[in-house]
Amino acid sequence: MPAAVAVLTAGLLAFHRAVPNTPGRVGSLLEAFLPRLGLVVPVLLVVALLRRSAVALVAVLLPVAAWTYLFGGLLMPGPEPGRHELVVVQHNVSDENTDPAGTARALAEAGPDLIGLQELLPQALPLYEETFAPDYPYHAVRGTVGLWSKYPLTEARLLDIKPQEITEPWSRGLRAVVHTPHGEIAAYVAHLPSIRIGATGLASSRRDESAALLGDAIAAEQRETLVLLGDLNGTVEDRGLAPLTSQLNVAERGFAFSFPAAFPVTRIDLVMARSATVSHIRTLPATGSDHLPVAALITLR
Known part of the structure; x- marks a missing residue:
């Protein structure tokens, strides 16, 4: 047996x-x-x-x-920091987070160049903006997702990744251009629909449709270098995310299980890149969210 x-x-x-x-x-x-x-x-x-x-x-x-x-x-150790690198943080901050200011402080303490957030509520947004302002003077928010940056942002716009079945207001995609010291990169922040596990199996059709729409947007992106930060409600092995993983590089080092925060069993908070390498990914300490933040080292080419 x-x-x-x-x-x-x-x-x-x-x-x-x-x-x-x-x-x-x-x-x-x-x-x-x-x-x-x-x-x-x-x-x-x-x-x-x-x-x-x-x-x-x-x-x-x-x-x-x-x-x-x-x-x-x-499982291999991450590379030593070198030139032409960015540190990015991805975090679903949770719409039930009771300490958004504390969450923002914790993320800023990691010292990333870019921070992508999901589940931003209108009432909590001013706290994030105020807390991030000293170190991250540039930001863009569309719907419930946002991007904060140490470097100037331009061309920020909403990404339409809403599945057809969803009729209510739903804005979970953002694209902007980041003017880094190493050149311009397109930064995408996304939050794909949740999946559910029930008696009939995995309900992921909305997530899969949204992933396909996001994949189309990435395929049409004219800037060569691109970074995607997102709660994608799937792992890089999940075939439902193939429209993304077929085009983008995923982390070469680190597991960074991020969900649920109390006992992480999987990583659905992902960082991917095009014409760049996600050299290493790790989790950061827990915040007031049901997800753990993840930090990734991006090596630019």
């Missing part, structure tokens, strides 16, 4: 794209927690040792090899 489970786990890791997405978007559900399949390995190892099964011990090597191939590189 342990050997069979080991082979199955290795197969799911190595061939997760072969798992069908219908019914219930099972494939996306698996991919949302794919790195966590590695937790099966120590359990199988203990069982194999207790049973003194040589076959099971050998079989355990299969998921170890598959997991290491997929995720082992993320």
Whole structure:
């Protein structure tokens, strides 16, 4: 039995794209927690040792090899800071956050060049603006998403990534140009629709539609260098985000599980880039949000 489970786990890791997405978007559900399949390995190892099964011990090597191939590189230490780099912070600050000023202070203390936020409420926005003002004099807000920068921003505009089923006011996408010391970059901030796990599986059609719209906008972006900061309600392994991950680089180092903040099991707060490298990503200390902030080092080309 342990050997069979080991082979199955290795197969799911190595061939997760072969798992069908219908019914219930099972494939996306698996991919949302794919790195966590590695937790099966120590359990199988203990069982194999207790049973003194040589076959099971050998079989355990299969998921170890598959997991290491997929995720082992993320465990490597991040690179030393160098030239032509930006530090960015991505955070869903939560519309139930009771301490927006404290959250803003915590993010500013990390010293990033750019800060992308989601779930900004109108009543909390002045507190973020006031707290960020000394270090981040440039900002743009569209709907419930915002971008704060140490460097000048121009061409800020709303991104229309609203799924057709949503009829109420809904503004969760922003695009601006950042004039950094290393050149101009297009910065995108986005908050894709939430997904739900129920008896029928994963409900992600709205998220997937919004991801496709965002992917179209990125494909049409004329500036070569681009950075995306977002609560994308999916992991980089999730095929529902393929319109984005097929075009953009994802983090080369770091897991940075960001949700839920009390016991993070997955990273849905993502930083991606085009014509630049997301060299490392990490979590920052908890704020008043149900997400952890993530900070990423972007190496520009």
